[in-house]
Amino acid sequence: MSEQETLGLAEEFARYRRTALAEVEAPGPAAVRRTVRGRSRRRLGATATTALALLGGSAIGYAAMTGPDHRPGPVDPTPSVSASPTPTPTPSLTPSPSVTSASPTAPVPDGRISRAQLLGASVTLPAWRAGPGCPTSQTRISGDDREGVNWLMALDHGDLDGDGAVETVALVQCVLGSGGPMQVVAFDRDEGGKVITLGRVVATTIDKPQWLFALDVVGDGTVRVQVGDIAPGGGWAAKWSQRQWRGYRWKGDAFAQVSGPTSFGPNPNWGMDVSVTAADLVLTTADDGSRTGTATVRIRNRGAGPVAHVGLRLGVPAVVRADVDGWEDCVGVPESTEPIICRLPGLAAGAEMRLDLAFRVAEGITLGTDKADVDAQPMDSEGDELPDFHDTDNLVQMRMIYG
Numbered sequence: 001m002s003e004q005e006t007l008g009l010a011e012e013f014a015r016y017r018r019t020a021l022a023e024v025e026a027p028g029p030a031a032v033r034r035t036v037r038g039r040s041r042r043r044l045g046a047t048a049t050t051a052l053a054l055l056g057g058s059a060i061g062y063a064a065m066t067g068p069d070h071r072p073g074p075v076d077p078t079p080s081v082s083a084s085p086t087p088t089p090t091p092s093l094t095p096s097p098s099v100t101s102a103s104p105t106a107p108v109p110d111g112r113i114s115r116a117q118l119l120g121a122s123v124t125l126p127a128w129r130a131g132p133g134c135p136t137s138q139t140r141i142s143g144d145d146r147e148g149v150n151w152l153m154a155l156d157h158g159d160l161d162g163d164g165a166v167e168t169v170a171l172v173q174c175v176l177g178s179g180g181p182m183q184v185v186a187f188d189r190d191e192g193g194k195v196i197t198l199g200r201v202v203a204t205t206i207d208k209p210q211w212l213f214a215l216d217v218v219g220d221g222t223v224r225v226q227v228g229d230i231a232p233g234g235g236w237a238a239k240w241s242q243r244q245w246r247g248y249r250w251k252g253d254a255f256a257q258v259s260g261p262t263s264f265g266p267n268p269n270w271g272m273d274v275s276v277t278a279a280d281l282v283l284t285t286a287d288d289g290s291r292t293g294t295a296t297v298r299i300r301n302r303g304a305g306p307v308a309h310v311g312l313r314l315g316v317p318a319v320v321r322a323d324v325d326g327w328e329d330c331v332g333v334p335e336s337t338e339p340i341i342c343r344l345p346g347l348a349a350g351a352e353m354r355l356d357l358a359f360r361v362a363e364g365i366t367l368g369t370d371k372a373d374v375d376a377q378p379m380d381s382e383g384d385e386l387p388d389f390h391d392t393d394n395l396v397q398m399r400m401i402y403g
Contacts, residue, residue: 111167111188126200134174158217178233182212201255222247229264235387240269273303275393276376284403289363297355301347308381315339315373319365323358
């Protein structure tokens with residue numbers, strides 16, 4: 001390269017520095033020219049060659065674009081190498097609200113089944129106990145207690161399995177005569193909305209419990225069932241059964257009892273055995289012309305438990321009236337009726353009660369019969385008669401004799 005070419009290139013480079021790098025903190029063009037002139041031509045050539053190597057094609061390309069007719073426009077200043085570079089933002093790990101990170105969970109089927117829906121569905125019930133029973137496979141539950149049907153007696157709802165959806169529990173009886181076995185059954189729906197059986201909660205047994213009275217579901221999913229020890233029927237009233245509330249929870253594949261008693265004690269109303277005896281009533285003439293007499297009646301509790309009350313019935317004719325003596329403990333005795341009925345105090349197991357009952361027949365009255373029935377029956381605390389399971393000794397006849 002000739003000296004003239006070297007000087008021309010240096011001049012062109014100085015013009016580039018004045019125009020493109022005006023914003024950069026560096027020595028100005030005058031200083032550059034002074035430095036260039038004070039050095040030898042060899043030094044100047046070496047400096048120019050080094051600058052060309054550093055700038056590479058950029059400076060040459062820029063020089064080629066600029067000539068006498070082209071002036072470069074403003075150029076953004078070159079950043080200082082000492083400045084700290086702006087860090088590149090770290091991508092957020094939180095997904096955009098519009099982006100779903102996982103597939104949505106399928107909704108849990110709603111197991112709330114109304115009474116009408118359950119009566120209209122074909123369901124499969126857990127098997128009834130052995131013996132005559134009702135259908136269980138793909139059968140319909142009935143809204144009434146016709147013979148041989150599965151009768152819907154009660155219904156409630158709650159989240160039984162903890163899945164956030166409500167299920168249904170039903171008290172069902174297989175109607176056989178005046179009774180029949182009973183069970184509480186849990187129902188749900190499958191994904192298609194069909195009613196399905198979740199499982200049996202509790203059922204009656206031949207022993208105890210023999211009856212189910214009521215049910216409800218509490219907030220934690222416990223199914224509470226009121227169970228009774230003795231089934232009503234055959235002269236046995238439902239109110240005489242002992243009742244207990246027992247709680248049951250779903251354990252993944254079956255229900256298990258989690259609260260309440262697990263057994264019954266002796267029923268105070270069961271197993272009554274009262275016996276009665278009566279001596280003859282001998283009527284003798286009194287000073288006023290009437291006939292009076294006293295009959296001794298003995299009542300014994302032969303049962304294993306106490307009797308709350310004893311009901312006594314005396315089938316004497318209406319003309320034979322209760323007199324003053326001996327009736328103090330007998331509640332509800334009218335002056336004249338046929339028969340005479342009263343309620344006596346209770347008896348402990350093995351205890352006996354003796355009553356010396358006075359009677360009177362008005363002057364001039366003749367008895368139409370000489371026999372009267374005497375009947376004693378155990379009673380509950382409300383005065384209702386209880387069944388006596390050995391009733392052959394509850395009724396005797398008392399003779400009435402004119403003395």
